[in-house]
Amino acid sequence: MQKSEIPSRHGAGDAQRDGKLPTKGGNDPDVRFLAENTDLSPKQARELIREHGHDREKLLKIAKTIKAES
Numbered sequence: 001m002q003k004s005e006i007p008s009r010h011g012a013g014d015a016q017r018d019g020k021l022p023t024k025g026g027n028d029p030d031v032r033f034l035a036e037n038t039d040l041s042p043k044q045a046r047e048l049i050r051e052h053g054h055d056r057e058k059l060l061k062i063a064k065t066i067k068a069e070s
Contacts, residue, residue, distance in 0.1 A: 030045075030059070
């Protein structure tokens with residue numbers, strides 16, 4: 001079966017075409033780093049980066065306080 005002959009399925013349009021599986025955090029390395037090294041979801045990690053910048057050390061400290069508060 002050729003690639004163009006693969007049957008379509010619900011949600012398949014969102015799949016990456018390069019054959020790689022999606023990673024936690026998508027393509028942003030800082031989002032991926034935070035999501036993999038803390039209990040934050042990728043969405044929470046993106047929001048934290050949006051609010052506080054890309055300083056990983058600072059972001060990890062803030063993420064730990066968020067975890068402690070919940």
